[in-house]
Amino acid sequence: MSRRIAVIDFETNGASPGRDCRATEIGVALLEDGRIVGRYQSLINAGVWIPPMIERLTGISNVMLRDAPPPAVAMAEAARFVGDTPLAAHNASFDRKFWDYELAQLGLARKQDFACTLLLSRRVLPQAPDHKLGTLARWLSLPDTGRAHRALADAEMAAQLLCHLQGELSRRYGARLADHSQLCGMQKVSAAKISQYLQAQAG
């Protein structure tokens, strides 16, 4: 069983990957036994235009990307850095489609599943004010990771959140930290059935 999880975050110039919508930055935080043991970050110049709204949100400008490495370099490095480590992200359906799209441009395909801290936090922390990554980080007093909406800062924040969720699950349901496959399983069952699911896994 792998105890390591690669928590990733993309900054992009839009919501859905395609010819005019690409990743503009990737951040990866490698999580192991509740600690971040490795980091990767790179801006990505895919030759796309960043609209002003996205520039204000992320702080990543068209000028900043001018000298950034192309996707073929940055994504190949990121894919090597992650290897076959299981993946996680906040609202993983978003990052998964960009990860898959950018890898496909290199002729590569994802082999591992994504755990999702958004789906897990909705189940484990239903009492949170909302389930935005920034809100959860403030509400849980997670350690500051830097400027929000930059890829590595958000990847580290999601990694801290995942640690918190694993700790909460351990506290509630047993001493053993939930591994990646259990996290993926839990995000598919209702909150009421998490205990039942974990008991079945243990059995």
Place this chain on the structure above:
DNA sequence: TGCCAGGCCCTCTTTAGGGCCTT
């Protein structure tokens, strides 16, 4: 022609619609 995300979740649901969340 005109428009343009999409997966997940909840409920006033399931022959659907709207909100959340990511950039």
